[in-house]
Amino acid sequence: MIKQYLFDEIYSFNKVLSSMNSAQKMIQNGDVNGNFLVRVNEQTGGKGRQKNKWFSPEGGLWFTMALYGLPLDSSLTIFTGVIIHKTIVDLYPELDGKVKIKWPNDIFIGDKKICGILTTHLGVKNYFLVGIGIDTNISEFPEELQEVASSISIELGTDIDHDLFLERLFELYAEELPEFIENRLKEYLEYYREQSYLTGKEIDLVTEFDKFTGKVHGINSKGALLLELRAGMIQPFFSGSVDKIY
Numbered sequence: 001m002i003k004q005y006l007f008d009e010i011y012s013f014n015k016v017l018s019s020m021n022s023a024q025k026m027i028q029n030g031d032v033n034g035n036f037l038v039r040v041n042e043q044t045g046g047k048g049r050q051k052n053k054w055f056s057p058e059g060g061l062w063f064t065m066a067l068y069g070l071p072l073d074s075s076l077t078i079f080t081g082v083i084i085h086k087t088i089v090d091l092y093p094e095l096d097g098k099v100k101i102k103w104p105n106d107i108f109i110g111d112k113k114i115c116g117i118l119t120t121h122l123g124v125k126n127y128f129l130v131g132i133g134i135d136t137n138i139s140e141f142p143e144e145l146q147e148v149a150s151s152i153s154i155e156l157g158t159d160i161d162h163d164l165f166l167e168r169l170f171e172l173y174a175e176e177l178p179e180f181i182e183n184r185l186k187e188y189l190e191y192y193r194e195q196s197y198l199t200g201k202e203i204d205l206v207t208e209f210d211k212f213t214g215k216v217h218g219i220n221s222k223g224a225l226l227l228e229l230r231a232g233m234i235q236p237f238f239s240g241s242v243d244k245i246y
Contacts, residue, residue: 002166005174006065008034017045018056019064020118020131027066027125039063046133054116054133055145061134061162065173071181072128074238075223077105077119079180080130080173082188084115085195087169092156100197103216103225104239107134108197112150136160185221193218202246203227205237212237 003010009032016022019038026032040062046054056062081101088107089096100108107115118131135151137159152160179187193199198216205212205227214227217234224236 002037002163002170005170006035006067006177007037007170009036011036011038013038013040015042015044016040018043018131019062020120020129021045023064023066023129023131024122027122027127032066034068036066037063038066043133055142055149056133057138059137059139060151061132061136061165063132063166065130065132067128067130069126070128070177073184073222074119075185076128076130076180077117078103078185078192078219078223079176079188080117080119080132081105081107082191082195083173083176084117084132084134084169086172087165088152090172091165091168092152095152095155098155099195101192101195102197103219103242104223106197109150109152109155112148114150114152114155134165136162136165185219185223189219189221198225198242198245203242204244205240206243207237207240211243212240 011026013022019040022040023038042058043054043056043062046056046062084107085099085101088099095109098109102108105117106113115132115134120129122129135149137153138151139153141149196218199218200216202213202215205225212227212229212235214229217226217228220226220236224238225240226234226236228234
């Protein structure tokens, strides 16, 4: 059923380095055409931003969407976060108000991360790859992650139906992708502002150039974080890591 929404083919693997790595190899080897999905049960080298590792054992949802020939841009990460957020609150309305989108690529429940998104563009091959890791049915985390990570099943106290979750996620993605291609984030700015984990908070943002401190005012139409560095001076940032939240 999933295939009908977005993908020409779906590839499933048990244990691999990462779904993103597998998708890249398949493209580079010329083994695939059109849109495809790589879904894996376990990743031994799951990737986050800035070379961070992503804990991704059996029990979570680990997959990469490969989208071919679409006129997309870097705001695809923000769009994907919005769709994942909508999927969660649609399927589990008891989490509405608790689940938030953290710029640029995370989903939180309370103050704990339950999802990460990593996008990359293979310009020569004309592919956008969207790697997604969702902590769904993970019952426990390593000690060093217990204070910062959680899973949907922990928060709900019940197991998550993976097929149902993916069915709804890809249904929403396929429904709203044409609007995103046409108008980018224009129709999602208000939704994002309301569901943003950072909006209204004072943060330290570390970029490749310097560290900046300011109050978050949401995002602009290109997905840049709007940071008020001093009264009346709001600066957009297209990349960076949130180092501290006050």
